Amino acid sequence: MSYAIVGFGAVGQALARAFARKNIEVVVASRRPPEALAPQARAIGPKVLAKSLRDAVEADTIILAVPFGEHREVAKALPNWEDKTIIDATNAFGTPPEELDGLPSSAFVAKAFTGARLVKGFNHLVAAILAADPIVEGGHRVVFLSSDDEDAIAPVAALAKQLGFAPIMLGKLTEGGALVHARGRIWGPLIFQDLFKKEQ
Numbered sequence: 001m002s003y004a005i006v007g008f009g010a011v012g013q014a015l016a017r018a019f020a021r022k023n024i025e026v027v028v029a030s031r032r033p034p035e036a037l038a039p040q041a042r043a044i045g046p047k048v049l050a051k052s053l054r055d056a057v058e059a060d061t062i063i064l065a066v067p068f069g070e071h072r073e074v075a076k077a078l079p080n081w082e083d084k085t086i087i088d089a090t091n092a093f094g095t096p097p098e099e100l101d102g103l104p105s106s107a108f109v110a111k112a113f114t115g116a117r118l119v120k121g122f123n124h125l126v127a128a129i130l131a132a133d134p135i136v137e138g139g140h141r142v143v144f145l146s147s148d149d150e151d152a153i154a155p156v157a158a159l160a161k162q163l164g165f166a167p168i169m170l171g172k173l174t175e176g177g178a179l180v181h182a183r184g185r186i187w188g189p190l191i192f193q194d195l196f197k198k199e200q
């Protein structure tokens, strides 16, 4: 299995740290050329490899860590995404629901990646928490996964486990998945729960 992270900002780098912690190779890419990302990639770990977007999308599993509206641009990198798994870590917070054809944001994203298996995941933790070791006081930090494609979730859950997280399957995007979807200016009940708890 090969992995890439598209988007190398707060979330992309946090996830790259999770891969580096377990010594799992991961390609990282953004709109900037690989040379611009390489110093930061190397600083995270020797198996975090900066490549072009075109090369990154050769991976089997691609984590989407770009601003929500940019998913369409990333989707243009391939005419067809068959045999690829997209892990959608984006949130559409602030995007009016009527701009999403009434769909949960990840179902809207899935439309752009023709043929891909899409799993929503890793979107509910703030980047600083996502970057930290998920093994906390002997427990494993939870990641919520949801998908309309039943077969897609198992390999993503296996990856989450490999990275040290405890995956919780929420079911379809419109069912349990709704708990981790931002809608308009409202967060799903499970999003950023840790942060809200600390602020209360």
Ligand SMILES: NC(=O)c1ccc[n+]([C@@H]2O[C@H](COP(=O)([O-])OP(=O)(O)OC[C@H]3O[C@@H](n4cnc5c(N)ncnc54)[C@H](OP(=O)(O)O)[C@@H]3O)[C@@H](O)[C@H]2O)c1
Residues within 6 Å of the ligand: 006, 007, 008, 009, 010, 011, 012, 029, 030, 031, 032, 053, 064, 065, 066, 067, 068, 070, 073, 074, 089, 090, 091, 092, 093, 122, 123, 124, 125, 126, 127, 128
């Ligand atoms: N920040 C958080 O705590 C957090 C937590 C959970 C989920 N999220 C979600 O995760 C996503 C990323 O958030 P972030 O905070 O990591 O954003 P960010 O720090 O602004 O990083 C976004 C990254 O995406 C790249 N990018 C933008 N457009 C691109 C394109 N068309 N193709 C390839 N790369 C592109 C940018 O690099 P270039 O400018 O070099 O292209 C940058 O590396 C958002 O959807 C956000 O809602 C954020």
